[in-house]
Amino acid sequence: MSGPQIISESPWRGALRRLLGNALATAGALFLILLCLICWLGPKLSPYSQSEQNLELRATAPSAAHWMGTDALGRDIATRVLHGGRVSLLVGLLATGVAVIIGVAYGMVSGLAGGRTDAALMRIVDILYAFPFMTFVIILTVVFGRDFKLLFATIGAVEWLTMARVVRGQVLSLKRQEFITAARSYGARWWHILFRHLLPNVIGPVIIYASLTVPGVMLLEATLSFLGLGIQPPDASWGVLIRDGAEQMENAPWLLIFPGAFFSVTLLALNFLGDGLRDALDPKSLR
Amino acid sequence: MLSFLASRILQGLAVILVVIVITFALMKFAPGGPFQSERAMPEYVRANLDAQYGLDKPWYVQLARHIKNFATFDLPLSYRYKGRGVGEIIAESFPVSLAIGVPALLIALGLGIPMGALAALKPNTFEDRAATIVSTLGVCLPSMVLGPVLALLFSLKLHWFNVAGWYDADDWVLPSLTLGIIYSAYIARLTRGGLRETLVQDFIRTARAKGASEATVVFRHALKLACLPVLNFLGPAAAGLLTGSFVIETVFQIPGLGQHFISAAMHQDYTLAMGTAAFYSALIVGFNILVDVIQAMLNPRIGFNS
Numbered sequence: 001m002s003g004p005q006i007i008s009e010s011p012w013r014g015a016l017r018r019l020l021g022n023a024l025a026t027a028g029a030l031f032l033i034l035l036c037l038i039c040w041l042g043p044k045l046s047p048y049s050q051s052e053q054n055l056e057l058r059a060t061a062p063s064a065a066h067w068m069g070t071d072a073l074g075r076d077i078a079t080r081v082l083h084g085g086r087v088s089l090l091v092g093l094l095a096t097g098v099a100v101i102i103g104v105a106y107g108m109v110s111g112l113a114g115g116r117t118d119a120a121l122m123r124i125v126d127i128l129y130a131f132p133f134m135t136f137v138i139i140l141t142v143v144f145g146r147d148f149k150l151l152f153a154t155i156g157a158v159e160w161l162t163m164a165r166v167v168r169g170q171v172l173s174l175k176r177q178e179f180i181t182a183a184r185s186y187g188a189r190w191w192h193i194l195f196r197h198l199l200p201n202v203i204g205p206v207i208i209y210a211s212l213t214v215p216g217v218m219l220l221e222a223t224l225s226f227l228g229l230g231i232q233p234p235d236a237s238w239g240v241l242i243r244d245g246a247e248q249m250e251n252a253p254w255l256l257i258f259p260g261a262f263f264s265v266t267l268l269a270l271n272f273l274g275d276g277l278r279d280a281l282d283p284k285s286l287r
Numbered sequence: 288m289l290s291f292l293a294s295r296i297l298q299g300l301a302v303i304l305v306v307i308v309i310t311f312a313l314m315k316f317a318p319g320g321p322f323q324s325e326r327a328m329p330e331y332v333r334a335n336l337d338a339q340y341g342l343d344k345p346w347y348v349q350l351a352r353h354i355k356n357f358a359t360f361d362l363p364l365s366y367r368y369k370g371r372g373v374g375e376i377i378a379e380s381f382p383v384s385l386a387i388g389v390p391a392l393l394i395a396l397g398l399g400i401p402m403g404a405l406a407a408l409k410p411n412t413f414e415d416r417a418a419t420i421v422s423t424l425g426v427c428l429p430s431m432v433l434g435p436v437l438a439l440l441f442s443l444k445l446h447w448f449n450v451a452g453w454y455d456a457d458d459w460v461l462p463s464l465t466l467g468i469i470y471s472a473y474i475a476r477l478t479r480g481g482l483r484e485t486l487v488q489d490f491i492r493t494a495r496a497k498g499a500s501e502a503t504v505v506f507r508h509a510l511k512l513a514c515l516p517v518l519n520f521l522g523p524a525a526a527g528l529l530t531g532s533f534v535i536e537t538v539f540q541i542p543g544l545g546q547h548f549i550s551a552a553m554h555q556d557y558t559l560a561m562g563t564a565a566f567y568s569a570l571i572v573g574f575n576i577l578v579d580v581i582q583a584m585l586n587p588r589i590g591f592n593s
Contacts, residue, residue, distance in 0.1 A: 142552045
């Protein structure tokens with residue numbers, strides 16, 4: 001071999017390599033994949049249903065038959081934790097999706113329009129940042145009922161602000177770069193520039209912020225459910241289970257510990273993955 | 288400076304006004320009314336009640352009256368707590384939230400800043416890793432898990448404190464500790480990031496070149512600038528802490544402001560919900576202005592222009 005080898009790889013391959021090189025992020029990703037699998041399959045394979053009551057088994061401790069014990073109504077906690085995980089993960093992903101769609105659209109419009117429209121749109125975002133969001137979400141869930149669909153729509157509708165700022169900043173800096181001018185000069189239509197040149201270049205930051213939004217959204221859902229404003233019994237999410245557990249922690253601590261542990265570890269995995277994605281997709285931020 | 292303050296205060300007042308209008312609009316959209324959920328009452332009684340609270344007027348008359356009331360600090364009566372004013376309810380529950388929020392804020396700063404600073408000053412050492420792991424764990428422990436776990440440990444097992452309630456002089460400890468630990472994790476992360484970015488800047492090298500001791504460099508030069516991201520976070524966080532965390536007040540059954548807000552929203556107590564929402568947003572706005580002023584004083588490059 002003579003001379004330095006020049007390794008060329010696509011930006012996405014490089015990002016994937018950096019991500020897999022990050023032990024914490026890889027562990028987080030693996031845990032999340034595994035969690036999704038067992039939350040999806042677990043309730044189907046379990047001999048119990050999440051709402052099946054067995055009043056002879058009131059709040060029994062973990063055993064061979066019920067790995068995580070049973071609650072006050074004799075429901076199997078393992079099945080309920082997995083089922084609740086499905087609800088929590090689904091709300092987290094869907095609400096993040098709503099936030100991403102609103103944030104990307106808003107940021108794009110603001111960044112592309114520029115000038116006064118941009119200033120006005122960003123002023124609105126600034127003002128919205130000063131809003132007491134938790135209070136609005138509470139009022140919204142009270143007003144529109146505690147429906148699953150409305151729950152994630154409501155959460156998504158208040159979590160898009162940072163996304164809009166990030167996308168707008170990206171679009172503003174991209175707009176001035178030569179390849180956009182080049183595209184303009186050969187007569188590309190605005191939608192061509194938007195979909196071929198701008199969108200692919202904002203995907204990186206969008207993925208980073210989306211992955212950092214998911215744990216926040218899941219926390220908000222759990223908070224609402226904990227306060228009795230989110231998912232309603234007999235349906236369960238981790239927030240519901242943690243509330244039930246907190247009420248009975250004196251005589252049945254496993255009711256609190258298992259859903260609490262699942263929720264905390266999931267948040268931890270999401271944070272590791274989010275940090276890893278940031279370092280992988282945006283090597284400049286590596287410190 | 289003065290024009291900066293004036294424009295920020297005007298903007299803040301606009302935010303509070305919009306909060307009142309939106310809260311009112313949402314409550315109006317809600318099915319039923321403040322007196323619908325109660326036991327069946329004769330039609331004329333309800334009509335009387337509606338008239339007494341002005342609910343028989345068109346919506347814009349009601350809204351105008353509410354705004355006028357808030358503007359003149361003449362807070363109306365609560366719909367649910369008969370004969371009690373909204374101002375009275377806030378004045379009664381805010382000190383409770385304060386008694387939990389202030390120690391929580393001190394715990395958060397007292398734990399978070401040293402932990403973040405230690406991690407930043409010794410990058411990639413054991414201390415750094417440990418502090419990073421502890422603060423990541425703190426970010427991931429939701430208050431609804433940490434609160435009950437602390438209660439389980441210190442109240443049910445060790446019997447040091449009451450499990451819940453607001454009776455004894457030390458009932459603030461567990462709620463404050465829960466909130467403080469969680470917020471300290473965020474503060475540690477922000478301090479670490481801010482300090483590490485500051486320590487590589489030119490003016491730090493200049494200070495070192497002049498022969499300043501490490502302590503002077505860190506405390507006199509770096510920490511001031513490194514605290515900017517923490518300050519930014521503290522504005523809304525302080526408002527949230529002082530008005531009481533909804534979850535913590537539920538976990539420890541504390542009669543703070545958060546409790547009133549939730550029950551007001553659930554029972555369609557328009558006046559109390561608007562009052563608490565306006566109070567909360569006024570606090571956020573106030574803290575944000577305070578943060579902006581402190582920031583401008585700490586960082587000469589920001590100034591009072593924006």
